[in-house]
Amino acid sequence: MVRSRAASRWFPILLATSLLGFAVPAAATGDTAPPTRHGAARQDPGRPRAIVDPYRSEGRQPVAPGVAHDWGAFLTDSSTGRQVAHIVEVDPDDPALAFEASLSNDTATDLERLSLQAARQSGEGHRVIAAINGDTWSGYDHVRLSPPKGLHVQDGELMAAGDLARPTFGVTADRRPMIGSVRLTAAVTVTTGAASGSSLAVRRVNQHRRLNDLVLYTSRFGGSTLTDATGTEVVLGGVTLPLTPTGEHAAAVLEVRTASGDTPIGPGQLVLSGVGSARTFLDGLTAGDTLTLALTVTPGWEEVREAVGGRETLVRDGVVAEAQGDTWTEVHPRSAIGITAEGRIVMAAVDGRQPGYSTGARLDELADFMLARGALQAINLDGGGSTGLLVRRPGDVEVSFANRGSDSQERRISNGLLLVTSMPTGPATTVLLSPPSAELYSGQTVDFEARAHDAGWNGIATSPDTLRWSMEGTGGTLAADGRFTATVDGSATVIARVGDAAGSAPVTVIHDT
Numbered sequence: 001m002v003r004s005r006a007a008s009r010w011f012p013i014l015l016a017t018s019l020l021g022f023a024v025p026a027a028a029t030g031d032t033a034p035p036t037r038h039g040a041a042r043q044d045p046g047r048p049r050a051i052v053d054p055y056r057s058e059g060r061q062p063v064a065p066g067v068a069h070d071w072g073a074f075l076t077d078s079s080t081g082r083q084v085a086h087i088v089e090v091d092p093d094d095p096a097l098a099f100e101a102s103l104s105n106d107t108a109t110d111l112e113r114l115s116l117q118a119a120r121q122s123g124e125g126h127r128v129i130a131a132i133n134g135d136t137w138s139g140y141d142h143v144r145l146s147p148p149k150g151l152h153v154q155d156g157e158l159m160a161a162g163d164l165a166r167p168t169f170g171v172t173a174d175r176r177p178m179i180g181s182v183r184l185t186a187a188v189t190v191t192t193g194a195a196s197g198s199s200l201a202v203r204r205v206n207q208h209r210r211l212n213d214l215v216l217y218t219s220r221f222g223g224s225t226l227t228d229a230t231g232t233e234v235v236l237g238g239v240t241l242p243l244t245p246t247g248e249h250a251a252a253v254l255e256v257r258t259a260s261g262d263t264p265i266g267p268g269q270l271v272l273s274g275v276g277s278a279r280t281f282l283d284g285l286t287a288g289d290t291l292t293l294a295l296t297v298t299p300g301w302e303e304v305r306e307a308v309g310g311r312e313t314l315v316r317d318g319v320v321a322e323a324q325g326d327t328w329t330e331v332h333p334r335s336a337i338g339i340t341a342e343g344r345i346v347m348a349a350v351d352g353r354q355p356g357y358s359t360g361a362r363l364d365e366l367a368d369f370m371l372a373r374g375a376l377q378a379i380n381l382d383g384g385g386s387t388g389l390l391v392r393r394p395g396d397v398e399v400s401f402a403n404r405g406s407d408s409q410e411r412r413i414s415n416g417l418l419l420v421t422s423m424p425t426g427p428a429t430t431v432l433l434s435p436p437s438a439e440l441y442s443g444q445t446v447d448f449e450a451r452a453h454d455a456g457w458n459g460i461a462t463s464p465d466t467l468r469w470s471m472e473g474t475g476g477t478l479a480a481d482g483r484f485t486a487t488v489d490g491s492a493t494v495i496a497r498v499g500d501a502a503g504s505a506p507v508t509v510i511h512d513t
Contacts, residue, residue, distance in 0.1 A: 150309020193289030338375025397450025431503030
């Protein structure tokens with residue numbers, strides 16, 4: 001039996017904090033939020049703290065310059081045992097880093113695993129190094145219920161929006177992260193034709209149509225509106241696309257389809273769909289009419305380039321938010337994102353629904369957890385089986401799940417948030433061996449694996465052509481594929497080289513009594 005001497009798979013985690021380029025918050029090992037020059041997150045003296053024993057870090061690894069993955073546990077007063085949490089902390093001042101919203105297969109009427117969303121967007125010079133699940137959606141019984149409920153903006157394009165203000169994380173064109181309660185407001189005004197001067201509010205963009213709703217559909221919804229024949233649908237052309245969250249767009253009516261549904265959405269086209277009073281408004285239009293589509297967003301969010309919605313506000317201006325609905329006290333796996341006073345972004349996942357490992361957290365407990373990480377603003381994302389935090393581990397090329405999901409398999413979700421680095425892959429600077437050390441008896445074998453990364457922690461794929469194995473010392477033999485076979489008592493050092501970089505692992509062959 002091979003016995004590993006190190007708890008970490010790759011290397012001592014204590015080295016990580018010296019390589020990140022930014023300070024580790026005091027909250028990593030206690031319940032005190034780090035002081036800031038702009039003020040600090042603070043505990044409301046009138047509300048007892050929900051966390052009995054504060055979060056304690058059990059390990060930390062670098063992900064990229066300015067990015068760290070921390071993991072540990074805390075105790076809550078709502079359930080027994082430790083609650084396991086994973087955190088990714090990001091210093092957005094690094095110009096190579098960027099947050100990007102991700103819609104399942106770039107289509108509102110679809111669900112896709114977060115790992116596949118990350119893999120689909122990841123490539124050389126645009127490498128996804130972390131990701132977290134995003135917003136809630138309506139359900140599984142029909143693809144028309146799959147769009148995220150809140151605002152979704154991707155590369156400046158408006159892809160989905162509801163009719164209510166919802167907690168939202170966003171990033172502006174100048175890389176400024178934001179958290180707030182955001183609502184998109186839209187309306188169409190007829191400018192020529194018999195109905196000239198009339199107008200009506202658009203309730204939703206690329207979401208399921210409801211009674212008296214006027215809904216706007218773009219090609220991001222799919223090939224057609226997926227509606228039934230109880231409404232009227234108007235096909236628009238001549239619109240400057242893609243739509244942005246703010247602006248006015250002139251459009252021409254190409255076709256009015258009464259008592260019709262599932263209207264195709266052609267290239268460069270939009271479709272207005274309505275039932276009830278909204279249908280009456282659309283029935284007044286005829287082909288050739290022109291109208292103006294006006295879009296506005298909550299003040300301060302006009303320049304948003306990437307946006308993903310959430311469920312509830314956890315921390316507002318450094319204070320835990322008031323309870324919002326009955327779900328506030330329910331215990332579930334949780335996902336959250338927050339912004340500190342210095343502008344650092346904190347993404348967190350708390351595992352749950354796994355007795356003996358981690359049962360989950362209430363929202364006030366999640367809020368206290370984010371507060372202790374220094375978050376001045378924080379929101380709750382979708383949770384339960386959707387909770388997922390992906391991280392690129394040292395030596396890996398792609399991301400993998402850091403937390404342990406409560407479902408038996410990875411859940412397909414509506415959207416997510418990706419952290420991307422544009423730093424190109426350079427020559428190998430570090431080679432990591434697994435296991436990092438070994439003890440075995442004569443006759444036993446251990447298969448060593450080697451991975452490498454460059455100075456920016458970009459993983460470098462290895463192959464028999466690029467990986468060279470060697471051994472120093474006595475005690476056994478080493479094959480060309482990294483298999484060590486113990487033969488006699490002694491000690492050796494297994495060495496792997498990739499380019500000019502090398503890594504090693506000590507091996508001890510002990511006497512069999």
